[in-house]
Amino acid sequence: MLRWAAIFLVIAIIAGVFGFGNLAATASGIARVLFFLFIVLLLVAVVSGAVRGW
Secondary structure (H helix, E strand, O other), X not given: OHHHHHHHHHHHHXXXXXXXXXXXXXXXXXXXXXXXXXXXXXXXXXXXXXXXXX
């Protein structure tokens, strides 16, 4: 999932350089959502691992 966030971030940067403002904003928004979703899932995995006694 972090890979998808990075891909959409790169798309947003490229679209921003070439002046596609709407596409850049959309790709940036998708990258931001995927990144925060990844962080939440990572925290859930760490907490559940700590509770189970890894």
